[in-house]
Amino acid sequence: MSAPAYRDPIVLDDLSAEYPPHGPSSGCVALRGVSLRVRSGEVLGVLGESGSGKSTLARILSGRGTVDGGVAPRITGGDALVMGHSARRLKARERQSLTFHVGYLRQDAGARLDRAHTVADLVAAPIYERDKRFSRREAGMRVASMLDSVRLPLGVLDKYPYELSGGQRQRVAIAQALVLGPQVLIADEPTAGIDVTVRDSVVDLLAALHGEHDFAAVIVSHDARVLRHAAATVAVLKAGSLVGYGTMQDVFTAPTHSYVAELAEALRLSE
Numbered sequence: 001m002s003a004p005a006y007r008d009p010i011v012l013d014d015l016s017a018e019y020p021p022h023g024p025s026s027g028c029v030a031l032r033g034v035s036l037r038v039r040s041g042e043v044l045g046v047l048g049e050s051g052s053g054k055s056t057l058a059r060i061l062s063g064r065g066t067v068d069g070g071v072a073p074r075i076t077g078g079d080a081l082v083m084g085h086s087a088r089r090l091k092a093r094e095r096q097s098l099t100f101h102v103g104y105l106r107q108d109a110g111a112r113l114d115r116a117h118t119v120a121d122l123v124a125a126p127i128y129e130r131d132k133r134f135s136r137r138e139a140g141m142r143v144a145s146m147l148d149s150v151r152l153p154l155g156v157l158d159k160y161p162y163e164l165s166g167g168q169r170q171r172v173a174i175a176q177a178l179v180l181g182p183q184v185l186i187a188d189e190p191t192a193g194i195d196v197t198v199r200d201s202v203v204d205l206l207a208a209l210h211g212e213h214d215f216a217a218v219i220v221s222h223d224a225r226v227l228r229h230a231a232a233t234v235a236v237l238k239a240g241s242l243v244g245y246g247t248m249q250d251v252f253t254a255p256t257h258s259y260v261a262e263l264a265e266a267l268r269l270s271e
């Protein structure tokens with residue numbers, strides 16, 4: 001299940017994607033000719049208003065296809081290469097390899113943790129999904145070390161999601177996304193739904209984990225302030241098109257689109 005040779009973990013080449021018509025839904029173009037790349041160890045922030053295509057992009061990059069049994073986005077033009085795998089032509093075996101190497105923190109991940117399982121079982125789940133006979137002892141050690149990484153006490157191991165705060169649940173979800181030691185992390189709105197007082201600590205945690213584990217990451221947010229400390233480069237989407245791309249500094253000091261100028265102004269006001 002090794003990945004093909006590649007230079008940059010993520011390369012988007014003129015990527016267009018849409019949701020095909022489904023039942024009463026008439027379908028929708030979600031991404032329009034997006035090109036960008038994420039280099040090894042780089043953190044890219046993806047910004048955009050609601051409906052701009054951020055989650056669609058995250059979903060495609062994660063290699064997971066559909067979530068919640070909904071319609072999966074279909075690539076209609078260009079391609080996304082993730083660790084050398086073409087998202088457009090992903091075979092089942094390649095998908096397995098990709099999902100092993102790419103951690104995915106889906107939108108509302110903390111809130112969606114299965115209430116019927118303890119933290120220990122939830123964080124270990126990706127390990128046993130891969131290998132049912134994996135050593136319990138080794139998995140336990142890995143889970144404990146992940147909890148430590150996400151700054152949670154071992155006392156939460158036997159707790160259920162409903163016994164934790166929103167911020168703690170999100171940390172459990174982050175531990176789950178990282179337990180297989182991915183080379184790429186895709187985090188979709190990691191601070192959404194979390195109390196404003198702990199929002200910064202979740203972003204700081206992601207930045208610290210990135211420093212410790214050196215994965216490449218794509219962090220999606222509708223809020224530029226969330227990305228300010230975590231991402232060096234940023235891609236701004238508007239109605240599925242890329243309207244800003246480069247270092248945070250370049251994108252916001254010389255905006256090339258009125259929407260990016262609005263974001264830059266909001267950032268300045270929040271300083």
Ligand SMILES: Nc1ncnc2c1ncn2[C@@H]1O[C@H](COP(=O)(O)OP(=O)(O)OP(=O)(O)O)[C@@H](O)[C@H]1O
Pocket residue numbers: 019025027028029030048049050051052053054055056057070071072222
């Ligand atoms: N399963 C789906 N079926 C049909 N259309 C969809 C589906 N999911 C998203 N869309 C549409 O695709 C477009 C992009 O949606 P997407 O969820 O990627 O946006 P987003 O930027 O992540 O928004 P938000 O910040 O609200 O999560 C929107 O117009 C949305 O209505």
